[in-house]
Amino acid sequence: MHNFPFHSLTKQIFVMNTRRQFLQKITGSAVACTLLTKTSNLTEVAPVPYDGPLLRVAIMGLGSYGTRVADAIKDCKKAKLVGVISGTPAKISEWQKKYNIDPKNCYNYENYSEIKSNPDIDAVYVITPNGLHKQHVIGVAAAGKHAICEKPMAISVKECNEMIDACNKANVKLLIGYRMHFEPKTVAVINMRKNNEFGKILFFQGLTGFKIGDPAQWRLNKELAGGGAMMDIGIYSVNGARYMTGEDPVWVTAQEIKTDQVKFKAGVDETIQFQFGFPSGAGASCLSTYTMNNLDRFFLNGDKGFVEMQPSTGYGPIAGKTHLGPLTQPHTTHQTIQMDEMAQIILQNKTPVVPVDGIEGRRDMEIIAAIYKAVKSGKKVNIKYA
Amino acid sequence: MHNFPFHSLTKQIFVMNTRRQFLQKITGSAVACTLLTKTSNLTEVAPVPYDGPLLRVAIMGLGSYGTRVADAIKDCKKAKLVGVISGTPAKISEWQKKYNIDPKNCYNYENYSEIKSNPDIDAVYVITPNGLHKQHVIGVAAAGKHAICEKPMAISVKECNEMIDACNKANVKLLIGYRMHFEPKTVAVINMRKNNEFGKILFFQGLTGFKIGDPAQWRLNKELAGGGAMMDIGIYSVNGARYMTGEDPVWVTAQEIKTDQVKFKAGVDETIQFQFGFPSGAGASCLSTYTMNNLDRFFLNGDKGFVEMQPSTGYGPIAGKTHLGPLTQPHTTHQTIQMDEMAQIILQNKTPVVPVDGIEGRRDMEIIAAIYKAVKSGKKVNIKYA
Numbered sequence: 048m049h050n051f052p053f054h055s056l057t058k059q060i061f062v063m064n065t066r067r068q069f070l071q072k073i074t075g076s077a078v079a080c081t082l083l084t085k086t087s088n089l090t091e092v093a094p095v096p097y098d099g100p101l102l103r104v105a106i107m108g109l110g111s112y113g114t115r116v117a118d119a120i121k122d123c124k125k126a127k128l129v130g131v132i133s134g135t136p137a138k139i140s141e142w143q144k145k146y147n148i149d150p151k152n153c154y155n156y157e158n159y160s161e162i163k164s165n166p167d168i169d170a171v172y173v174i175t176p177n178g179l180h181k182q183h184v185i186g187v188a189a190a191g192k193h194a195i196c197e198k199p200m201a202i203s204v205k206e207c208n209e210m211i212d213a214c215n216k217a218n219v220k221l222l223i224g225y226r227m228h229f230e231p232k233t234v235a236v237i238n239m240r241k242n243n244e245f246g247k248i249l250f251f252q253g254l255t256g257f258k259i260g261d262p263a264q265w266r267l268n269k270e271l272a273g274g275g276a277m278m279d280i281g282i283y284s285v286n287g288a289r290y291m292t293g294e295d296p297v298w299v300t301a302q303e304i305k306t307d308q309v310k311f312k313a314g315v316d317e318t319i320q321f322q323f324g325f326p327s328g329a330g331a332s333c334l335s336t337y338t339m340n341n342l343d344r345f346f347l348n349g350d351k352g353f354v355e356m357q358p359s360t361g362y363g364p365i366a367g368k369t370h371l372g373p374l375t376q377p378h379t380t381h382q383t384i385q386m387d388e389m390a391q392i393i394l395q396n397k398t399p400v401v402p403v404d405g406i407e408g409r410r411d412m413e414i415i416a417a418i419y420k421a422v423k424s425g426k427k428v429n430i431k432y433a
Numbered sequence: 434m435h436n437f438p439f440h441s442l443t444k445q446i447f448v449m450n451t452r453r454q455f456l457q458k459i460t461g462s463a464v465a466c467t468l469l470t471k472t473s474n475l476t477e478v479a480p481v482p483y484d485g486p487l488l489r490v491a492i493m494g495l496g497s498y499g500t501r502v503a504d505a506i507k508d509c510k511k512a513k514l515v516g517v518i519s520g521t522p523a524k525i526s527e528w529q530k531k532y533n534i535d536p537k538n539c540y541n542y543e544n545y546s547e548i549k550s551n552p553d554i555d556a557v558y559v560i561t562p563n564g565l566h567k568q569h570v571i572g573v574a575a576a577g578k579h580a581i582c583e584k585p586m587a588i589s590v591k592e593c594n595e596m597i598d599a600c601n602k603a604n605v606k607l608l609i610g611y612r613m614h615f616e617p618k619t620v621a622v623i624n625m626r627k628n629n630e631f632g633k634i635l636f637f638q639g640l641t642g643f644k645i646g647d648p649a650q651w652r653l654n655k656e657l658a659g660g661g662a663m664m665d666i667g668i669y670s671v672n673g674a675r676y677m678t679g680e681d682p683v684w685v686t687a688q689e690i691k692t693d694q695v696k697f698k699a700g701v702d703e704t705i706q707f708q709f710g711f712p713s714g715a716g717a718s719c720l721s722t723y724t725m726n727n728l729d730r731f732f733l734n735g736d737k738g739f740v741e742m743q744p745s746t747g748y749g750p751i752a753g754k755t756h757l758g759p760l761t762q763p764h765t766t767h768q769t770i771q772m773d774e775m776a777q778i779i780l781q782n783k784t785p786v787v788p789v790d791g792i793e794g795r796r797d798m799e800i801i802a803a804i805y806k807a808v809k810s811g812k813k814v815n816i817k818y819a
Contacts, residue, residue: 249725252640252718258736302686302813306714320718322706328692332638332706332718339635339734346640348725427688427811 097124102390104195105130105152105168107159107183108175109138112197115362116172117146119382125390130168132159163190170195170393172224176271177278181206188217193393197224199282200408202273204416207409208433214405220393223408225286226385228401231376232365236347236354237290237400239369246351248292248329253284254344255360256318256336262310275316277415281335283360285411285418288323288331290401291347291354295410296323296331298429301421306338321418409433483510488776490581491516491538491554493545493569494561495524498583501748502558503532505768511776516554518545549576556581556779558610562657563664567592574603579779583610585668586794588659590802593795594819600791606779609794611672612771614787617762618751622733622740623676623786625755632737634678634715639670640730641746642704642722648696661702663801667721669746671800674709674717676787677733681796682709682717684815687807692724707804795819 104126106113120128130152131142139153152168154161162168170193173183180201187194194214200223201207214221227233239245257280265271272278277285289295301321311317318338323331336342345359345367356367356374364378391397401407413432421428490512492499506514516538517528525539538554540547548554556579559569566587573580580600586609587593600607613619625631643666651657658664663671675681687707697703703724709717722728731745731753742753742760750764777783787793799818807814 250640250720250722250728252638252720254636254638254732300686300688300811302708302710302716304710304714304716318716320708320716322688322708324688324690328690330688330690330704330706330720332720334636334638334716334718336636338736340736342636342734344732346730348728350644350724350726425686425813 099125100390100394102126102386102393103129103167103169104386105132105154105162105171105192107132107171107173107187109133109135109142110174113172113174116174116382116386117142119380120386121146122380122383123386123390125394126386130154130162130165130171132156132162132171160186160190162187162192168192170220170389173197174224176265176268177202177273178271181210184210184221185213188213188219188221191217191219193220193222195222195224195389196408198286198408198411199273199278199415200405200412202278204409204412204433207405207412211405211409221405221408222389222392222403223405224385225401225403225407226381227283227287227360228290228399228403229384229388230365230381231379231384232356232367232374233290234400235374235376236356236367236369237293239354240291240293240347240349244352244369244371245347245349245354248294248325248327248347248349250329250346250348251288251291251323251331251333252344252346253287253291253331253333253359254342255280255283255287256334256339256342258340259310259337267310267312267315269312269314272315274314274415274419275311276335276337277316277319277418280337281316281319281321281333281418282411282415284321284333284335285414287345287360288333289410291345292325292327292329292331294325294327294329295432296414296430297326298324298427299414299417299421300427301418303422311337316419316422319418319422321421323414485511486776486780488512488772488779489515489553489555490772491518491540491548491557491578493518493557493559493573495519495521495528496560499558499560502560502768502772503528505766506772507532508766508769509773509776511780512772516540516548516551516557518542518548518557545572546576548573548578554578556606556775559583560610562651562654563588563659564657567596570596570607571599574599574605574607577603577605579606579608581608581610581775582794584672584794584797585659585664585801586791586798588664590795590798590819593791593798597791597795607791607794608775608778608789609791610771611787611789611793612767613669613673613746614676614785614789615770615774616751616767617765617770618742618753618760619676620786621760621762622742622753622755623679625740626677626679626733626735630738630755630757631733631735631740634680634711634713634733634735636715636732636734637674637677637709637717637719638730638732639673639677639717639719639745640728641666641669641673642720642725642728644726645696645723653696653698653701655698655700658701660700660801660805661697662721662723663702663705663804666723667702667705667707667719667804668797668801670707670719670721671797671804673731673746674719675796677731678711678713678715678717680711680713680715681818682800682816683712684710684813685800685803685807686813687804689808697723702805702808705804705808707807709800 132154171187172195174197184194304318318336343358343361345356347354352370354369367374417428417430518540520542557573558581560583570580690704704722729744729747731742733740738756740755753760803814803816
C-alpha cells in the first residue's frame with residue numbers, strides 16, 4: 048500500500064493523524080452527498096451538490112484521447128481538469144480557453160518537473176505515446192504527484208517495474224487507465240461471475256480490432272507504440288480475458304497474420320490470434336487486429352450460463368446479454384466514471400472491483416510479452432508473473 | 434465425374450443414350466412440378482405431386498441419428514426410406530413397423546452384400562460409428578449401391594482414400610452427410626459471400642460444442658470414434674470455416690485442454706482450440722468441446738460486412754444476422770432438405786452450392802489430422818491436400 052499526501056484536502060484534514068480518522072471523515076462526507084427527503088407518499092433521493100474531496104488533474108499529452116478524457120472530466124463530480132502538459136504552445140492556449148485552464152498550471156516537457164511546487168495539481172494523467180509512458184510516469188512521480196497512465200502501461204515488463212518502483216519510492220499512486228473496470232455493464236458481469244451466476248467458467252472469447260487509418264501515426268511506429276494492434280486494441284482482449292474469467296492465464300499460444308508489410312513494418316503487428324489456458328482449465332481465444340472494422344465482441348461461457356457483449360469495450364454504450372436477459376445498466380461516458388472512481392481510489396483508498404494499479408498494468412504487459420514470444424517461436428509459452 | 438446406373442428411373446429413361454437427354458427429361462419434369470394458375474386477380478403457385486425420380490434409401494445403423502434421418506425422410510419428395518441394415522433384429526422389426534419397411538429390404542451386417550441383387554434400393558446411408566465407416570462404405574460400393582456416409586467420413590485420411598477409390602471403381606457415388614451445405618440460411622450466407630456482399634473475408638470464428646453424457650457411449654471410444662469432440666462436433670467448425678470463408682486453410686495451430694482424464698481417455702479430445710490461416714490472409718479461430726452446453730456460434734467478418742449465426746449448426750432452426758439484417762429464410766428439417774438434395778445429386782447430377790463428395794470429406798479429415806498433429810507437436814502445421 049502506498050502512503051500519499053492528501054494534496055486536495057482541506058487543512059482541517061491534514062491535522063488528522065491516522066488513515067482511519069481520514070476515512071471516517073470521507074465516509075461521513077460521502078453519506079452527506081445524498082439526502083432522503085419525503086414528499087407526499089414517495090421517498091425520493093435528492094442529490095445534493097458534491098462537496099467532498101476533488102482530484103485536481105493535469106493531462107499530459109493533448110492528442111485525441113487526451114481531448115476525450117478532458118471532455119469527459121467536465122461531467123465528473125470528484126475530479127477536475129486543472130492543468131496541462133504539452134510540447135505544443137498552440138495546443139496549450141487552445142486548451143486554456145476550451146477547458147478554462149489557469150496559465151500557472153500549464154507546463155511543457157522541459158519544465159513539468161516544476162509541478163512539484165504547484166499545490167493545485169494532485170495527479171497527472173499521462174496520455175502520451177506508449178513508448179514515452181515510462182519516462183513520463185517517472186517524471187510525474189519525481190514531481191511528487193499521483194500518476195494515472197494510459198494503457199498499455201509501457202512497452203516492456205522492465206519499464207513497468209521501473210515505473211512501479213519510482214511511484215512506490217515517491218509515495219505516489221500509480222493507476223492505469225483501465226476504463227472498462229468501472230463501466231457499469233462490465234462491472235455487473237464481473238459481479239455475476241463472482242457470484243457464480245455463470246457457474247464454472249469454461250471459455251472466454253475476445254475479438255477486438257479496428258481498421259487503422261493514417262500510416263504515419265505513432266501507433267504504427269515500433270519505437271513509440273512498442274508493437275502494433277496488440278498494444279492498442281488487443282490489450283482489451285488480454286485484459287478482458289482476465290477480468291471476465293477472474294483468472295490470469297498460465298500459458299499462451301499465438302499466431303500472427305500480416306497482409307500489409309508496408310503499413311505494418313517489422314515489430315508492428317497487424318493481426319494476432321492468441322489463446323490462453325487458465326489454472327482452472329478454462330480457455331480463451333482472442334483476436335487483435337488493425338484490419339477489421341468495429342470488431343468488439345466478448346463471449347464468456349460457464350457451465351451454468353453465458354454472457355455476450357457487443358460492443359464490449361468501445362467508447363460508446365456497451366451492449367450485451369446473459370442467459371438471464373439483456374444487460375440494462377445505464378450508460379455514462381466511460382472516462383467520466385473512470386475519473387470519478389480514480390479520484391476515490393487516490394483520495395479515499397477506494398478498492399475497485401478489478402485493480403487498476405501498476406501490478407495490473409504489468410500483468411498485461413507480461414502476457415503481451417508472452418504473446419509476442421509465442422508468435423516468434425510458434426510454441427506455447429508458459430507465463431510466470433513477477 | 435462418376436458414371437452411375439439410374440436404378441430408380443423408369444425404363445423409358447434408360448433408353449436415352451446421352452446425359453443431356455437425361456437432364457432435359459429431368460428439367461422438364463422439375464418444371465412440371467409447379468403450375469401457375471390464375472384465380473381472380475392473384476397469381477398463385479399450386480404445387481402438384483412430385484412424380485420425378487425417387488432415391489430409394491436404406492439406412493445402415495439404426496441409432497438415434499439414424500432414427501432422426503428416417504423421420505426426416507418421411508417429408509422428402511425425392512427420397513424414400515425403403516430398407517435397413519442392422520445387427521439388432523429387434524430394431525429391424527421395430528423399424529419395419531414404424532417406417533413400413535418391406536421385409537425383403539432388411540439386412541444385417543453379415544448379409545448386406547446381397548443388396549447387390551436388390552433392384553429396389555438405390556443408396557445406403559451409412560450411420561454407424563466413425564471407425565466403421567470405411568468398411569461399411571466399401572461394402573456398400575461392393576454391392577453396387579451409392580453410398581451416403583455420415584460425417585466424419587472416416588477416422589484417417591488413408592481410410593478416406595480407400596473409400597473414394599472403392600466408390601470410383603464400383604461406379605457409385607459417395608456423398609458425405611454435410612447437412613449444413615443444404616440448410617437455407619447457410620446457403621444464403623454462402624451465396625452472399627460468393628456475391629462479395631461481405632467484401633474481402635478477414636476472419637471466421639466457429640465455436641461448437643456440447644456437454645457429452647454417458648461415458649460408455651461409442652463417441653468416447655477411441656477405436657470407434659477416432660478421437661473425441663473434434664470428430665463429432667468440432668468438425669462443424671472445421672467444415673464451417675471452409676464453407677463460410679470459401680477457402681481451405683494452409684496452416685493450423687491447436688491447443689488441447691483436458692480437465693477430465695477419466696471420461697476423456699488418451700486419444701479422446703475433450704476441448705481443442707484451433708486456428709487456421711487461409712491463402713488470402715484471412716484467419717479463423719475455432720473451438721471444439723465436449724464440456725460446454727449448446728455452444729453453437731459462427732461469426733464471419735469481411736471488410737464490407739459480417740454475419741453471426743447462433744445456432745449455427747444445430748438440428749433446429751438456424752438463426753443469425755448480417756450487417757444488412759436478420760436471416761429470414763424459413764426452416765425445414767435439415768435432414769429432409771439434405772436427402773431431397775442428395776437424391777438430385779445422385780439421380781440428376783445436381784451440383785450443390787458446396788460439395789458433399791468424398792473429396793470434401795477427405796479434406797476435413799486432412800485438416801483434422803493436422804489439428805491433432807498440431808496439438809501433439811505444439812507447432813504450426815502446414816496442410817497439404819491430396
